Structures are given as structure tokens and as C-alpha cells.
Amino acid sequence: MSQDAERMKRLIEFKKKLETRIVEMDGELKDLQATLETVNSILLEKGFRRPEISKEPSAAEAAPIAGGGAVPEYESSMQSQTKAESVIPLNAATGELLANLYAGADSLRVVPPGDKNFDVNTPPFTHFLVERVFLKMQERDSELARAGQLAPDKIFRYNIVRDGDVIREITVRNVDADRLRELKSSIRWTLEKMYEKMQSQS
Numbered sequence: 001m002s003q004d005a006e007r008m009k010r011l012i013e014f015k016k017k018l019e020t021r022i023v024e025m026d027g028e029l030k031d032l033q034a035t036l037e038t039v040n041s042i043l044l045e046k047g048f049r050r051p052e053i054s055k056e057p058s059a060a061e062a063a064p065i066a067g068g069g070a071v072p073e074y075e076s077s078m079q080s081q082t083k084a085e086s087v088i089p090l091n092a093a094t095g096e097l098l099a100n101l102y103a104g105a106d107s108l109r110v111v112p113p114g115d116k117n118f119d120v121n122t123p124p125f126t127h128f129l130v131e132r133v134f135l136k137m138q139e140r141d142s143e144l145a146r147a148g149q150l151a152p153d154k155i156f157r158y159n160i161v162r163d164g165d166v167i168r169e170i171t172v173r174n175v176d177a178d179r180l181r182e183l184k185s186s187i188r189w190t191l192e193k194m195y196e197k198m199q200s201q202s
Contacts, residue, residue, distance in 0.1 A: 098191040110170040
């Protein structure tokens with residue numbers, strides 16, 4: 001056998017080894033990702049770094065109905081759509097409606113349809129949307145306010161209106177165009193992942 005033929009034979013064997021190793025590493029990576037997701041879910045279930053969901057009092061906490069009964073949280077927050085609001089449907093990749101986003105001049109409301117019972121305890125709602133998106137925006141604005149670069153009443157604020165653990169509405173205030181785009185993407189992605197988990201558990 002010539003030297004060139006021998007060299008080609010060794011290269012082909014080496015190529016097969018590389019391909020085999022790539023397949024093995026890909027499988028290992030998927031296992032690690034699944035393990036990480038399981039660990040995150042366990043940490044969330046145990047209350048690890050779970051912040052208060054509501055960052056400003058809802059009208060339900062202060063508005064009793066006639067006769068002294070408590071107003072259901074989700075009813076107190078329902079507002080009629082104003083002419084200044086534009087409606088943006090948030091759909092899953094399958095086309096399923098996850099929620100309607102009502103965008104105003106500097107605020108937004110996210111209202112899931114009645115058949116979507118999104119639970120605040122379903123990942124990645126708290127760990128991603130609340131902690132990594134909402135709280136981070138709020139912290140950045142608070143720092144700007146402390147530095148005198150932002151008026152205190154312009155600090156990012158959010159409120160999750162619930163019926164028990166079911167999300168009925170998310171309201172956000174002090175939102176500019178850039179944040180609206182980021183929030184639209186983050187909220188849609190979060191609700192889609194929650195919906196996928198709901199479907200897998202049903």
C-alpha cells in the first residue's frame with residue numbers, strides 16, 4: 001500500500017472517531033441541560049430566591065365592595081381598552097394565542113385569555129421574567145434615580161394581578177419603545193415555555 005493510501009486510511013479512521021465523539025458529546029450536553037432544568041425547577045419549588053410577585057399594591061387590596069366583601073384581585077384591575085392603546089397578540093410558534101398585550105404611551109398590560117390558567121409557580125415565570133427582566137429593569141432605574149438622572153416617579157414598576165396563583169393580568173409602567181420590544185419578546189417567550197409545560201402535564 002502506498003504512503004498516500006495509508007495516510008488516507010488513517011484520516012478516514014480519525015474522521016470516524018471524531019464523528020463518534022461529537023455524537024457522544026452532543027448526547028452528554030443534552031443530558032446536562034435536562035439535569036440543569038430539573039435542578040432549577042427544584043430550587044424554584046423550594047422557594048429559592050423567590051421574590052414578592054407584586055411590586056405595587058393592586059386596587060383589590062384597598063377597594064371593598066358594598067357589603068364589606070373583598071373584591072377578587074383580577075376583577076379590580078380590569079380596565080377598558082383606551083383609544084391610546086394598541087393591541088399586540090402574543091402567539092406561540094404553533095399560532096396559539098397566549099395573551100394580548102395592550103401597549104399605551106408609557107405602559108402596557110398583558111391579559112391572558114380566559115382559557116389560559118398560567119400559574120405563577122410554573123417555570124420560567126419567576127426565575128426568568130420576574131427576576132431577570134422585571135427586577136433588573138427596576139434596579140437600573142432605581143440606580144439612575146439615586147444618581148439624580150431619573151425622576152422617582154419614572155422608575156420602572158410592575159404588578160402581577162392574580163386569582164389565587166393564576167395570572168390574570170400583568171401591568172407595567174414607565175416603559176419606553178426599547179423596553180416595549182424587550183418586554184414583548186421576553187413575556188411571549190416566558191408564556192410559551194409555561195404553556196408547553198402545562199401541555200406536557202395535562
